[in-house]
Amino acid sequence: MAESRHSLFRQFAASDWDGFLKGVEKEGLRVDRNGFIAQTPHPESLGSALTHPRITTDYSEALLELITPVFNSTRGMLESLRNTHRYVQQKLGDEVFWAASMPCELDGDPSIPIAEYGTSNIGRLKHVYRQGLAVRYGRMMQSIAGAHYNLSLPDSFWQKWQQLQGNSQSLKDFKSDQYFWLIRNFRRRSWLLMLLFGASPALDASFVANVRHDLDRFNGRTWYGRDATSLRMGDLGYHNNAQASLNICFNELSTYTQTLHRAIHTPWPAYEAIGTRKGDDFIQINTSVLQIENEYYSAVRPKRTTEREEKPIQALDARGVEYIEVRCLDLDPFSPVGVNEAQIDFLDLFLLDCLLSDSPRIGDAECERLDDNYKDVVSHGRNPSLPLCRGGERVAMEQAATELLDRLEPLAELLDSWSGGEAYRTALKAQRDKMPDSGVWNVPSAQVIRAMEASGLGHREWVMEMSRRHQQALREEGLSPDVQAEFDAMTTTSLTEQKQLEAADTLPFGDFLEQYLQS
Known part of the structure; x- marks a missing residue:
């Protein structure tokens, strides 16, 4: 089946291929001159975080x-x-844009x-949602940064x-089914991205103060995972127990949105005990397993651009999947913008092969x-003897990674032949x-540790030095x-x-929130 889809793709001509549509959302902390999280408000010189199309929080x-x-x-x-980034850096004064995920x-x-x-x-709703994250999970894990890569065809x-497939569905349903085909294979192979792009093997001691690990x-001021690739995506990063009960189904759009809808409307006892208000202040949107869809943490999401005040699952149900969002990327601390060209081009290749390979449910x-x-x-992931489970058998991770990279070679050659490049x-x-050279990994997580060792600096000082350099x-420039x-x-x-939105609102926030929850 994998060969047949690849064979179908080879029936495209260069003139048929319009390439990929892509975008990035890149997060990063503002820090003060001493490497402490900035306590200043979002700079007004960067515009409104609510309405600016390029710069928010x-x-x-x-x-x-960004x-x-x-x-x-x-x-x-x-x-x-x-x-x-150039514009933001102009406006930060003596603050620094932190280059690492942790x-x-x-x-x-x-x-x-x-x-x-x-x-x-709408501005207050965004704030209350974040208050809800604070009371549910604490703020510490919300200080972690990453890059999200959005791709569509x-x-x-x-x-x-x-x-070519002789499919008679509506284009909307066909696209949604195919994106979920891709997502299923992404889930099978996403471990490879954590090996190739995981870049957060160490963290500042303040992040785990009073935390068992x-x-x-x-x-003295830095902890690290001896073989870790991404502490950001591990137990110290994005996770929570309530979501472990969700069993979100990534097999098709209808079950995906139904499962999320159920989570948004299923009370969770611990959140019910907190309540939605503390005095007159709202402290979470609701007491369900999820306040809204965006609270669900996953390495990949099917997405659809929403209208103002429209919920993500409403947009998906109404108009189908528009693009996929890859959410598991650590910031590349060696890059001034957190991602790099070879990484993005590889992601395109990787994701296209996920679409073209067999993908059972x-x-x-x-x-x-x-x-x-x-x-x-x-x-x-930096343990050379780490075994993975593949098709019911155990296989060495290095072997599995090499085989996945090998299978991408013909596709890379085809795409390059169409574009006339390399x-x-x-x-x-x-x-x-x-991949290991004489037993030494050259993955970003290993590069970070070696750079810290060579500099004689801990995580905080090394990242600060890289951030100032960027x-x-x-x-x-x-x-x-x-x-x-x-x-x-x-x-x-x-x-x-933002001022116009604030002037136009006449509905009390409590009534607005009730309408939002019932929509």
Whole structure:
């Protein structure tokens, strides 16, 4: 079956292939000159975090999120992301944009200011949702940063692909089914991304103060996982017990949205005990397993652009899957923008092969094995003898990784022949070069540890040095006058739009929230 889909794809001509549509959402903390999380508000010089199309905040007032528009080329997307970084770096004064996924120095939950979005009802809803995350899980894990990669294929591809398969569904349903086909294989192979791109093997001691853990001490102020690739995606990162009961089904759109809908409407006793208010203040949206869909943590999500005040599952049910969001990427601390060109091109290749390979539905037993593989690579991926479970048998991780990279070679050659370049073969070679050489891994997590050892610095000091280096480079590059003017205009417009939203609201927030929950 895998060969037949690959064979069908080879019936495309170069003139049929319009490439990928792509975008990035990149998070990062603002920190003060001493490497402590910034206590200052989101800079007004960056516009409104509620309405700015490129610059917003994630969980914390100090956690910036930079968003690119959709591009059809990796270089165009990365140049846009770099321009946004250049603009942000202009406005930070003596603060620094933290380069790593695991945070700077913290002093418990009170040191992490929750993001504010103004007095409009939609702004208050965003803030209350984050208050809910605080009372449910604490603020510490919400200070972790990452990069989300969004990818889709244009309708011209889907129309040709549907024609080649002789499929008679509506285009909307066909696309959704095919994206879930891709997602199932992503779940089978996502451990490889944690090996190739995991870059958070160490953390500042303040992150685990008064927390039980099994990390090793790197120095007086740094802990690390001896074989870990990504502490961000491990037990110290994004996880919670309530969500473990969800059993979210990734086999098809209808069961996916139904499961999420049930979670949003299923009370959870521990959250009921907290309640939704503390005095007159709202402290969570509801007392269900999930407040909203975005609370569900997963390495990948099917997505659809929402209208204002529309819920994600409403958009998916109404208009189908538009793109997929890869959410498991650590920030690359060696890159000024947190991601790199070879990484993005490899992700395109990897995700396309997920679509073109056989993808049977995932049963409960396989689901558990896939989760175990993922967790094992996150925690022990630099252990050369780590075994993974594949098709009911145990196989060495290095062998499994090499075989997955080998299978991408013909596809890389085909895409390069259509574009007349070498981008995909170059990206694939960059990943092959991370495989062990004389027993030494060259994956980012190993590079981070070696760089820290060579510098004689702990996590906080080393990341601060890298962050300052990136800041200096980006400030020296600057922006062209037209790009500077474009960003200045977006900043001004976003502040105006927030004021307009606040002036237009007449409904009390409690009534607004009730309507939102009932919609």
